[in-house]
Amino acid sequence: MTGVAVRLEGLTRRFGGTTAVDGVSFDVRPGEVLGLLGPNGAGKTTTMRMLTGYLRPTAGRAVVGDVVVAADPVTAKASIGYMPESSPLPTDLSVFGFLKYMARLHRVPRAKLAAAAGKAIGQAGLADVRDRRIGDLSKGYRQRVALAQALVHEPAVLVLDEPTAGLDPRQVKETRDLIARLGRSRTILLSSHLLSEVTQLCRRVVVLDQGMVRAFSEVAALTSGGESLEEAYLRLFR
Amino acid sequence: MRAALTIARRDLAGLFLTPFGIGASAGFVAVSGVALVIDLRGNQARLDGWFGPLFFLVGLLVALLTMRAFADEERAGTLELLLTAPVRPAEVVAGKLIGSAASALAIIACTAVCPWLVTTMAQPDGGPIVTGYVGLVLAVVAFSAVGLAVSAATGSPLVAAAGTAAVLLGAWSVGLLAASLTGLPKVLCEQIAPGTHVVGFLRGTLSLDDVVYFLGMAAAGVVATGLVLRSRR
Amino acid sequence: MRRVIVAVVALVVLLGANVVAYRNDRQIDLSAGSRFTLSPETRSLAKAVRSELKVTAFASPKGGVATDARFLLSRYHQVNRRITFSVVDPDAHPTQAARLGITQYATVVATYQGRRVDAADVDELEISTAILRLLRGKTRNACFVTGHGEPSLDDTSPDGMSQLAAALRHNAYEPRAVDLTKGDVPADCAFVAVAGPTDPLVQREVDAINGYASRAGRVFVMATPASNADPNPLLAPWGVRFAGGLVIDPDRSQNLDFDNVIAESFPSANPVTRGVSRLQLPAGGGLLVDAPKDRPGLTVSRLAESSARAFVETRPDIETTFDALDIPGPVLLATASDDSHVEQQATGEKIVRSRVIAVGDAAWATNRYLGNLSNARFLLNAVNWLAEEEQLVATTSRPANDRPLPLTPERQRRVLIVSVGVVPSLIVAAGVAGLSLRRRRRGRGA
Structure with a gap:
C-alpha cells in the first residue's frame, strides 16, 4: 500500500436530476479509523455504496489499495468488509x-x-x-x-454504515468498544450522524453535507475556539 | 463458478425450508394431479393433454420462484450484501438462475407420480413422456431467466411475480393472435409464442427449432438480467 | 451506450439463431415408431407438389387425435409451404363435414388442382398415398389373373390376399381381376399379376401375357409349388426357370420348419430389395437363372437367396433330406428381369422395356405372412419397380397409436388419491418435519 488504504477522487453520483454525492474526495490511511459524519441524507450511504462497488459513480473514482473499484470490482470487493446501513x-x-x-x-x-x-x-x-x-x-x-x-x-478495510443506529445505550457502548478493538488492526471507514460517536472512535473526520465535503480534518480541529461539540456540529450543518 | 453454486444452493435450501416453498410444491403436484384426471377423460393412455397445461402452469410457478431471487432480496436489503461480495455479475446471474430453475425442477420432479400412475394402468408411449420432461426443463430454464430479468428490475416481490406472469401470459396469448392472421405476421406470432414450441415436446419430438427457441429465451433473459442489474446500480 | 449495443447485438443474435433454426429444422423423434418423422419418400413426394394442395382432416378434439393430426400435417407444411392444412372437429362444424360427405371421425380430404382424394386415417402412410394419387392424377390398375385357384383379393382369412389389395390401394393402385381367356391384357394395366394359381393357365392366357410382356409389359409371377400350375411358360422368355420342388434351409428358417425359409441374402443392387432386411418365404420352390446368350438387353437380378446349406428338395412328398436328385444351395428365391431393346417405329426409335418379377412362392403375400419381416416392403417395392414408380415407394406402416385407457371411477379415484392426496401430503409432512427438526436443533444450540 502506498500510504493510503482508501482514496476517493471526485466521487459523484446523480440519480436522475438530483445529485446525491458531488465531487467527494478524501483518503483513509492504513490502520486508521476515519469517521464520515453528516446528517441524514448527506450522502454518506451513497458514498459508501460507491466505495463498496454496489453503486457505480457517475464521475470520479474510488481506489482501495491500488485497485480502482470500477475497473476491478471483484479484487476491490475482496479486500473490503461492508456492513450496510440497518444491517439487512x-x-x-x-x-x-x-x-x-x-x-x-x-x-x-x-x-x-x-x-x-x-x-x-x-x-x-x-x-x-x-x-x-x-x-x-x-x-x-x-x-x-x-x-x-x-x-x-x-x-484489510472495514466499511461500516451507521453501525450503532437503533441500538440501546448499552449495545451502543458494546459496539463502539468492539469497533475500537477492531480499529487497532484494521483500516475502518465509519459513517455516523452522531458527532459524539465520531469523536470517540476517530482521529480524523470527513464532514459531508448535501453530497459535498464540508470539512476534512482532525477531530480536535473541528471544535475550534473553545466551542462545544454541539456548537461545532450546528455550525457545520447550518 | 463456486460462487454461483453457493448462491444457487442458498436459494434452493432457502425455498424448501420455508412454508412458502413447501406449500408451492404440494400445491403444484396437486394441481398436476387434477390436470391428469382431465387429460385422462380422453380415455387414452397418453400424457400430451397433461404436459400441455403443465407447461403453462410452470410459468406461473416460475413467476413465484423468481420474485424471490432479486426483488425479495432487494426489499429485505440482503441484495446489498450479495452485490458487495467479490462475485462477478455473471456469477450472480448464473447462481440465481440455477437456484430458481433447480427449485422449479425439484417441484416438477414430484409430478413424475402422474406418468407413473398412467403406466400402472396402461402402456403409454414412453417417448413423449421423456421429451415432455426435456421440454419442461428447457421451459423452466427459459422462463426463469425471463423471471430473473423482471425480478432484477423491481424491488417489490409482488410486482416481480405479477410482471413475470404478465410477460409470459403475453407471450402465450400472441399465439392466439396468430389464428386470425395470415402470411408472415402469422408465422412471426406463432414463432414468438411458447405454445407453438411446446407441441413437439408433447408428441415425442425434439426439434432444433423448439430447443433453440427456449435456449434463446434463456439467453435473452440472462443478458437482460445482467443489463438491468447494471443499469440500476 | 455500451449497454444499448450489448442489448442490440444480443437481440440480433437471438433472432438470427431462431430464424436459422426455423429454416433448417432438424428433429429427433422419440415417439413410438417415429410417427412424426416423415420418411424420405414422403419428403420427396411433398416437395413434388407444385401448386396449392389442401388437406382437411376431420378429427375429434378428444384424446389428442386432432392435435396429433395438426402436428403431423405441419410436418408436410414445413417441407412444402404449398401444402396447407386444417383440422376440423366434425361435431363443431357439422355443415362442413356434411358438405364433404364425412361420416366418420379421422377422415382426411385432400384437394389439388380441382381433384379430391380421401384418406381413411390421419397417418403418414394414408396422407402420403393421397398426395401421391393427387400428383399422379389417376389411380392405376393392378390387374390380377383369376380363375386358377389364386388366393382371393377379397378374402380376409389368413390364406387370402385382402391385405395385399389394401396395400396396393394405399399406394394408388386399384386391384382388379382380368379374364384373359377372352381378350388381351387391358391397356390400362400398370402390371399383370399371376399370384399363386393352383391350376394351369390355358394357352390363350399364356399367349396373352407373353404378348403383353414383350410389348413393354410388366408381369409379376408368384409361383405355387406342389400344384398343377406351371409358371415356366411365363418365365422362360425372361431368362428364369422355376425348378419347382421345395426349398429346405436348415440354417435360415422359422424355428424348425426348414421349409419356412427366411431369406437374408439380397445380392443384387436392384431397388426392389431396398430397405428389405429379411423376407419370410414359406413352402416355396426354387428358381434358376437361364438367360439366353443372344439377348444383350436382358438382365436378370438375383433378388433373394437362401443360405448356402439350403437345397431344393425335388421329391418333397417322399423325403426332405439332401440327395443326388436335389439342387444344392444357395437357392435363388426371387428374380427381377429387365429387358430393354430399341425398336424402330414410324415416329422414330423407341426404347421398349419389359419387366418381370418372379418369386418361387405365393404364400408370403397372403394375409398370414404379408405383415411379417419386410414382406410388405418387398411387395410394394416390386410393384413400384414394375410400374417404374420406384421413386414413390410407400412408407412402411407404423404401429397403431391407439392406447385405450377407459377412465373408470375407480381409476379416477386412484389418480386423485395418489396425486392430489398422498404425494402433496408427503411433501408437506417432509417439509414440516424438516422445519421443526431445524427449530429444535437451534433451540438446543441457543
Missing part, C-alpha cells in the same frame, strides 16, 4: 450458517469456512447465539451478526 440479514439462516455462506461468497477456501465463521463469531461476541435463527435475534445481536459477516473474510 436473511432471517431464515442460523448465525453460523449465514457466516459460512458469506465466507463462501468471499472465496474463503472450503476447508477454512468453519474456522473463519467461528473466528468472526468470537470477534463479534456471538458465541451464545451461534446456532440461533437470525430472525429470532434481538436488534443488538443482529447488528453484531452484520458486523461479523463484514469480518468473516478478514478484510
Whole structure:
C-alpha cells in the first residue's frame, strides 16, 4: 500500500436530476479509523455504496489499495468488509450458517469456512447465539451478526454504515468498544450522524453535507475556539 | 463458478425450508394431479393433454420462484450484501438462475407420480413422456431467466411475480393472435409464442427449432438480467 | 451506450439463431415408431407438389387425435409451404363435414388442382398415398389373373390376399381381376399379376401375357409349388426357370420348419430389395437363372437367396433330406428381369422395356405372412419397380397409436388419491418435519 488504504477522487453520483454525492474526495490511511459524519441524507450511504462497488459513480473514482473499484470490482470487493446501513440479514439462516455462506461468497477456501465463521463469531461476541435463527435475534445481536459477516473474510478495510443506529445505550457502548478493538488492526471507514460517536472512535473526520465535503480534518480541529461539540456540529450543518 | 453454486444452493435450501416453498410444491403436484384426471377423460393412455397445461402452469410457478431471487432480496436489503461480495455479475446471474430453475425442477420432479400412475394402468408411449420432461426443463430454464430479468428490475416481490406472469401470459396469448392472421405476421406470432414450441415436446419430438427457441429465451433473459442489474446500480 | 449495443447485438443474435433454426429444422423423434418423422419418400413426394394442395382432416378434439393430426400435417407444411392444412372437429362444424360427405371421425380430404382424394386415417402412410394419387392424377390398375385357384383379393382369412389389395390401394393402385381367356391384357394395366394359381393357365392366357410382356409389359409371377400350375411358360422368355420342388434351409428358417425359409441374402443392387432386411418365404420352390446368350438387353437380378446349406428338395412328398436328385444351395428365391431393346417405329426409335418379377412362392403375400419381416416392403417395392414408380415407394406402416385407457371411477379415484392426496401430503409432512427438526436443533444450540 502506498500510504493510503482508501482514496476517493471526485466521487459523484446523480440519480436522475438530483445529485446525491458531488465531487467527494478524501483518503483513509492504513490502520486508521476515519469517521464520515453528516446528517441524514448527506450522502454518506451513497458514498459508501460507491466505495463498496454496489453503486457505480457517475464521475470520479474510488481506489482501495491500488485497485480502482470500477475497473476491478471483484479484487476491490475482496479486500473490503461492508456492513450496510440497518444491517439487512436473511432471517431464515442460523448465525453460523449465514457466516459460512458469506465466507463462501468471499472465496474463503472450503476447508477454512468453519474456522473463519467461528473466528468472526468470537470477534463479534456471538458465541451464545451461534446456532440461533437470525430472525429470532434481538436488534443488538443482529447488528453484531452484520458486523461479523463484514469480518468473516478478514478484510484489510472495514466499511461500516451507521453501525450503532437503533441500538440501546448499552449495545451502543458494546459496539463502539468492539469497533475500537477492531480499529487497532484494521483500516475502518465509519459513517455516523452522531458527532459524539465520531469523536470517540476517530482521529480524523470527513464532514459531508448535501453530497459535498464540508470539512476534512482532525477531530480536535473541528471544535475550534473553545466551542462545544454541539456548537461545532450546528455550525457545520447550518 | 463456486460462487454461483453457493448462491444457487442458498436459494434452493432457502425455498424448501420455508412454508412458502413447501406449500408451492404440494400445491403444484396437486394441481398436476387434477390436470391428469382431465387429460385422462380422453380415455387414452397418453400424457400430451397433461404436459400441455403443465407447461403453462410452470410459468406461473416460475413467476413465484423468481420474485424471490432479486426483488425479495432487494426489499429485505440482503441484495446489498450479495452485490458487495467479490462475485462477478455473471456469477450472480448464473447462481440465481440455477437456484430458481433447480427449485422449479425439484417441484416438477414430484409430478413424475402422474406418468407413473398412467403406466400402472396402461402402456403409454414412453417417448413423449421423456421429451415432455426435456421440454419442461428447457421451459423452466427459459422462463426463469425471463423471471430473473423482471425480478432484477423491481424491488417489490409482488410486482416481480405479477410482471413475470404478465410477460409470459403475453407471450402465450400472441399465439392466439396468430389464428386470425395470415402470411408472415402469422408465422412471426406463432414463432414468438411458447405454445407453438411446446407441441413437439408433447408428441415425442425434439426439434432444433423448439430447443433453440427456449435456449434463446434463456439467453435473452440472462443478458437482460445482467443489463438491468447494471443499469440500476 | 455500451449497454444499448450489448442489448442490440444480443437481440440480433437471438433472432438470427431462431430464424436459422426455423429454416433448417432438424428433429429427433422419440415417439413410438417415429410417427412424426416423415420418411424420405414422403419428403420427396411433398416437395413434388407444385401448386396449392389442401388437406382437411376431420378429427375429434378428444384424446389428442386432432392435435396429433395438426402436428403431423405441419410436418408436410414445413417441407412444402404449398401444402396447407386444417383440422376440423366434425361435431363443431357439422355443415362442413356434411358438405364433404364425412361420416366418420379421422377422415382426411385432400384437394389439388380441382381433384379430391380421401384418406381413411390421419397417418403418414394414408396422407402420403393421397398426395401421391393427387400428383399422379389417376389411380392405376393392378390387374390380377383369376380363375386358377389364386388366393382371393377379397378374402380376409389368413390364406387370402385382402391385405395385399389394401396395400396396393394405399399406394394408388386399384386391384382388379382380368379374364384373359377372352381378350388381351387391358391397356390400362400398370402390371399383370399371376399370384399363386393352383391350376394351369390355358394357352390363350399364356399367349396373352407373353404378348403383353414383350410389348413393354410388366408381369409379376408368384409361383405355387406342389400344384398343377406351371409358371415356366411365363418365365422362360425372361431368362428364369422355376425348378419347382421345395426349398429346405436348415440354417435360415422359422424355428424348425426348414421349409419356412427366411431369406437374408439380397445380392443384387436392384431397388426392389431396398430397405428389405429379411423376407419370410414359406413352402416355396426354387428358381434358376437361364438367360439366353443372344439377348444383350436382358438382365436378370438375383433378388433373394437362401443360405448356402439350403437345397431344393425335388421329391418333397417322399423325403426332405439332401440327395443326388436335389439342387444344392444357395437357392435363388426371387428374380427381377429387365429387358430393354430399341425398336424402330414410324415416329422414330423407341426404347421398349419389359419387366418381370418372379418369386418361387405365393404364400408370403397372403394375409398370414404379408405383415411379417419386410414382406410388405418387398411387395410394394416390386410393384413400384414394375410400374417404374420406384421413386414413390410407400412408407412402411407404423404401429397403431391407439392406447385405450377407459377412465373408470375407480381409476379416477386412484389418480386423485395418489396425486392430489398422498404425494402433496408427503411433501408437506417432509417439509414440516424438516422445519421443526431445524427449530429444535437451534433451540438446543441457543
